Amino acid sequence: MPISTFKGGIHPPYRKLSKDEKIEFAPLPDRVFLFLTQSAGAPPKRLVEQGQDVKTGQKIAEISGFISSNLHSPITGVVREIKKMTHHIYGKPDEVIVIERTGEDEWEKMEEMDWKDLESKVIIERIKEAGIVGLGGAAFPTHVKLTPPKDKKIDTLIINGAECEPYLTIDHRLMLEKAEEIVEGIRIISKVLGNPRVMIGIEDNKMDAVDEMKKHAEKYGMEVFPLKTKYPQGSEKHLIKVLTGREVPSGGLPLDVGVVVQNVGTALAVKEAVVNGKPLIERGLTITGGGVKEKKNVVARIGTQIEDLINFAGGFVGNVKRIVLGGPMMGIAIPNTTLPIVKGTSGILVLTEEEIDRGVKRNCINCGRCVEVCPMNLMPNRLYKLTYMKRYDQAYEEGLFDCIECGSCTYICPSKIDHVKFIKLGKRVYSALRRGKK
Amino acid sequence: MRTFEVIPAPHIKDPDDVQKIMRDVLISLIPVTVFSGFIFGWYAWVLALVGIFGGEAIEYVIMRFFRKQKNFKSDGSASVTGLLLALNVSVKLPFWAFLIGLAFALIVGKHIYGGLGTNPFNPALVGRAFLLMSFPTAMTSWVKPSFPKFWLSPWDVQTTATPLGILKEHGYSAVHTGYLKLFFGNVGGSIGETSAFLLILGFIYLLIRKRVSLHIPLSYVGTVFVISSIFWAVNPEKYGDPIFHILAGGLMLGALFMATDMVTSPITPKGKVIFGIGCGLITMVIRLMGAYPEGVSFSILIMNAFVPLIESATRPKKFGYGGVKKNG
Ligand code: SF4
Ligand code: SF4
Secondary structure, three states: OOOOOOOOOOOOOOOOOOOOEEEEEEEOEEEEEEEOOOOOOOOOOOOOOOOOOEEEEOOOEOOOOOOOOEOOOOOOEEEEEEEHHHEEOOOOOEEEEEEEOOOOOOOOOOOOOOOHOHHHHHHHHHHOOOEOOOOOOOOOOHHHHHHOOOOOOOOEEEEEHHHHHHHHOHHHHHHOOOEEEHHHHHHHHHHOOOOOOOEEEEEOOOOOHHHHHHHHHHOOOEEEEOOOOOOOOOOHHHHHHHHOOOOOOOOOOOHHHOOOEHHHHHHHHHHHHHHHHOOEEEEEEEEEEEEEEOOOOEEEEOHHHHHHHHHHHOOOOOEOOOOOOOOHOOOOOOOOOOOEOOOOOOEEEEEEHHHOOOOOOOOOOOOHHHHOOOOOOOOOOHHHHHOOOOOOHHHOOHHHHOOOOOOOHHHOOOOOOHHHHHHHHHHHHHHHHHHHOO | OOOOOOOOOOOOOOOOOHHHHHHHHHOOOHHHHHHHHHHOHHHHHHHHHHHHHHHHHHHHHHHHHOOOOOOOOOOOOHHHHHHHHHOOOOOOHHHHHHHHHHHHHHHHHOOOHOOOOOOOOHHHHHHHHHHHOHHHHOOOOOEOOOOOOOOOOOOOOOOOOOOOHHHHHHHHOOOOOOHHHHHHHHOOOOOOOOOOOHHHHHHHHHHHHHOOOOOHHHHHHHHHHHHHHHHHHOOOOOOOHHHHHHHHHOOHHHHHHHHHOOOOOOOOOOHHHHHHHHHHHHHHHHHOOOOOOOHHHHHHHHHHHHHHHHHHHHHHOOOOOOOOOOOO
């Protein structure tokens, strides 16, 4: 059944190099580096001290505040060091717990649950306890998303299997290899939300995953929709628009239109936390790009250093220039490989000189392509110019904060203008100015 | 420790760039340029080549010595301006005068604003307006078309009036140029404006390459069609018929290649349509009531001035502002 699409968007080369690689377990790391901040919101409160022994799955930092999430030790070992470092994803100073592994896993799990007879409250408490966050990239604490305010009725649960970022294939592999468990996770989430309509959206370049998910999901009344392959199909707002026809109002959230969106990987983590009592200490991710020898889909412990994973994938090949955590459109470039993966890391992308376009930057020639591709219907050329001219109020008027930073405009611009850089800067400066005025 | 570059996302870019766009525009103008020498003589080719290479040379001097760009890399837009200017002048214009006009186009039409992308007016049309004022005789004497005698030089050939000139002086009943002749372009006029057929051919190439949209040409030509139809219906002796108005003069060159200049036309589709209608209206006002027989270039220059206004009036409706809040 062909489904309508949203306005704008781009068709970058998909380069899903690792789509046929089975998910493997990365070897246990000898050391992990755990930033306290692993999700959106407030960093949790540390519970361990230097020199303390910890077990796999033991809680080492505890929720502090409404939007925050627990952190558990991914390995069995001893806390070697606690130090301050700049967070490579959030760009803020943060505390890092360094744990050195002393042996094989000695688990400290939570009890297993038969969720079918449990109350929503108990299940949500478990999801919160297990430190589950959105694994699609934004890393928003899942228990918060599953606790909508009382006045918001949720009638639709959307499961995001779009994986629209080029290169990344982990969600694709998870749907092929773990469909049954994902579906159980979805059933748990659905129960918590009061059994809304469940819609699973998957880009139509992954028809095998569509079929596999159908096989396991349809018997529970869930609907699986192939979506047009187009970036940014996996954006929450656009998934909702395409599947339900509803438009999340500016400044609003999916729950403003009665929808909750969860990623397939998150559904799997929910299942493991509830059914198996396993906290979020590892995640699936893709190791890929022209600069790494073997492209792989792996399950790795949170806090594993990037270099360990790149070595596991056979090391570098070619003229490696850039290492990106996440996909090529929205991922974050990091300066060196000693940094660790975090809960939100969906991929490690090793890009060579040949994969990076370095066109000459020029003035805007008003070609209109950025306007044409902007999925939020903004005028990126103006947002960039206004921010450049420091006219932040005008930029705000024209939708600065509606920008989802998808990067489509910068991707397509023949003058190689960095709209997103300016828009992010504009958002920061505008907020700072606003705070100053109050 | 090995370090890697930290550059903001996105990390991949579309390989297209400004230079490739300009190259396509040049390619699209090849047919009409080649043809021009066959109707107006070899000197048309000289002017076209002076336009292309002279444009680049002037641009280089400006960028390198006045704007002090050490590693200047041409974007190709100066050769487009040069060629378009050549197509917009009479073959009677001496090349040195043409070069002065081209320098004016690039300096006053573009660089005083800050270079490509910042100029409000179409640089080639700025250059043409300058030449029209500085060398009015050469710019308005038209040589008689002599297809395919490319070996003739413009000084050996008789001059003639353009079909639009005849229309202005003597009314439509005095015009005896057939549609076919107008369509293929063996008539008097500026170097590159006469062959509607080859201009359309070039434009189709740009369409296929996704370099242009149809908004401006359709709304521009459509407006000219509607207005000329009305006048023609009232008095067919005096006023030209719509097909004539579309094929004669600089309308095709203007609507397909001058008004569609990205930098100086609106960015939004709706804005493009308004812009095209405006160009059509002003063109017809000048043709029907003005002192000049032709009004294409001035209409485009006038509409260029309205672009910022049109753009802000036609901003797209942002995502998330349409729907009613469903939930609370
Ligand atoms: S302006 Fe924002 S939302 Fe629009 S294309 Fe650019 S990054 Fe995406
Ligand atoms: S894509 Fe680039 S050159 Fe084209 S209008 Fe947008 S900012 Fe300007």
